[in-house]
Amino acid sequence: MVAPAYWMFAGIYDRVVERLGYRDPEFAVEALLAAAPSIDGPVLDLGCGTGLAAERLLAHVDVPVDGIDASARMLNVARRKGRYRHLFHADIALPLPVAPGTYAGAICSGLFTHAHVGAEALHPSLDALAPGGVFAFTVYAPVWRSGGFETALRGLRAEGRISVVSTVERRHFSRLAPQKVQVVAVRVN
Numbered sequence: 001m002v003a004p005a006y007w008m009f010a011g012i013y014d015r016v017v018e019r020l021g022y023r024d025p026e027f028a029v030e031a032l033l034a035a036a037p038s039i040d041g042p043v044l045d046l047g048c049g050t051g052l053a054a055e056r057l058l059a060h061v062d063v064p065v066d067g068i069d070a071s072a073r074m075l076n077v078a079r080r081k082g083r084y085r086h087l088f089h090a091d092i093a094l095p096l097p098v099a100p101g102t103y104a105g106a107i108c109s110g111l112f113t114h115a116h117v118g119a120e121a122l123h124p125s126l127d128a129l130a131p132g133g134v135f136a137f138t139v140y141a142p143v144w145r146s147g148g149f150e151t152a153l154r155g156l157r158a159e160g161r162i163s164v165v166s167t168v169e170r171r172h173f174s175r176l177a178p179q180k181v182q183v184v185a186v187r188v189n
């Protein structure tokens, strides 16, 4: 659980990531809207942090956005921006505090990475989506295999639970060494 680190970081998070050229929120939103261009139902932002992904999403579509995060301080910053319909203080690797099957879309940026959350969080995230709903997320490339994402997605596809809409490799921080993220969009069948 990394929430204590974000307790210290919340007040400067937006400025720091902007300086680094962090673009995961934009990538997740682009992948969601490419897979679901006429989305008109609610969207769940998993590990929403200070709300960077909601800001980008709401620049394109007018839908209710709910957020979940394990750090109360990150949630406080998000709350002050006034973009979310509901915010939940919860761990996304556990059953989520939202009704199953209710969201048209879900996004998760920057959370599937070292020392954060592994592929075990894919199941609760997918449970939140209605059939046909799209989940768009970024996975830091070094944990794509070691964090179990490749195997979990293959299994979910083989079970017929999801269809993979897109996987694209992008640059994680435009102003740092060229680390990569996988940007993935899946549709719940």
Ligand SMILES: C[S@@+](CC[C@H](N)C(=O)[O-])C[C@H]1O[C@@H](n2cnc3c(N)ncnc32)[C@H](O)[C@@H]1O
Pocket (backbone or CB within 6 Å): 001, 002, 003, 006, 024, 025, 046, 047, 048, 049, 050, 051, 052, 053, 068, 069, 070, 071, 074, 090, 091, 092, 093, 108, 109, 110, 111, 116, 117
């Ligand atoms: C790198 S930040 C990304 C925040 C936001 N999605 C963005 O792209 O700017 C990671 C966020 O995940 C949250 N987090 C870490 N572990 C979590 C967990 N198990 N459940 C929910 N949130 C978690 C942290 O509190 C932090 O706000």
